[in-house]
Amino acid sequence: MPLLWPASADAAVSVENAALSEPTDELSLSVQAGEKVPQDxxxxxxxxxxxxxxxxxxxxxxxxxxxxxxxxxxxxxxxxxxxxxxxxxxxxxxxxxxxxxxxxxxxxxxxxxxxxxxxxxxxxxxxxxxxxxxxxVSPQARNAAGEELATRAIASFRKQAQANAQAFGYGGYVVRKVSVNTGAGDGGRQFAELSSAGGNDAGPVGLQAGTETVTVQVSGSVRMMH
Missing domain, CATH: 3.30.70.360 (Alpha-Beta Plaits)
Known part of the structure; x- marks a missing residue:
């Protein structure tokens, strides 16, 4: 089941109005989507x-x-x-x-x-x-998961931008800047000094893979519009 969560408990949403040089109708958001991918x-x-x-x-x-x-x-x-x-x-x-x-x-x-x-x-x-x-996780599997997660994260970014713009009394928004970054959570598992019985008749070595969490983060800013 894909995981989708904001980068912080408050969806990492803030209105940048501390500096006078910044427009007061600008909204910054960051959304992260993650999914466990089998190690292949x-x-x-x-x-x-x-x-x-x-x-x-x-x-x-x-x-x-x-x-x-x-x-x-x-x-x-x-x-x-x-x-x-x-x-x-x-x-x-x-x-x-x-x-x-x-x-x-x-x-x-x-x-x-x-x-x-x-x-x-x-x-x-x-x-x-x-x-x-x-x-x-192979590069091919990682890229495939990243492309799917990027689509979901971008959709969530747009949904949150619209919802927050309306919450502040605006009718919509336009994107000012945005970045999409793919990363990995849990790394590969390593088992040191494994052994099997020696000789040509030795049985197969047990190999049991796990999963890694592939993540995509979409962050940027939008201009809220009336």
Missing amino acids: TVIVTMFYETQAKNASSLGDLLNLHAAEALRIAKGVANVSVHSGEFTESPATGRDGRITVWRGRTEVMLESSDFAATSKLAARMSGTMQIGSVTFS
Whole structure:
């Protein structure tokens, strides 16, 4: 059910008559409309961490696991796969000498097909671990919701402008200036350090998306007319 509410308890309506330079028949309004939109995109971060005695051996291990993960993902439909962060860092002892090299490599899975992403993450779990899962609303879904909400918010702005103009004894109004802005409320949900049983026979990883609140705010001023 779409949500529609004014920006404040009093519909953010005020008559600007404090400054003599401003016309006394000008009315400022701000209306906000919001709607919960299902998160339709998931990003799964797969990672592998290890250590070695030298940087060369460490790089070989990290590249080996990243290449295997990308090989498993090759040809999987509806899932975008790309490399993520790749880090190597030395650890030193009390004498300041390097004792070991530690590193991490990541592969990112992104898709609107949750089932395909879940199965692929499970298949890759023998090579990499699941580091995090992030859900979001795709730009296409966000834009579609924003366009619909803008229509409703503008209609509410016009309705409030007419009602308030009449309440002040005027017959109507003309718009002086107006702005329409789209935003987001609740952000994507992120689950860190998720895991599944390793091995090629690991079952699908459970992915459960939520919703985000997309908002549109219409604000501006009108000149009340007799």
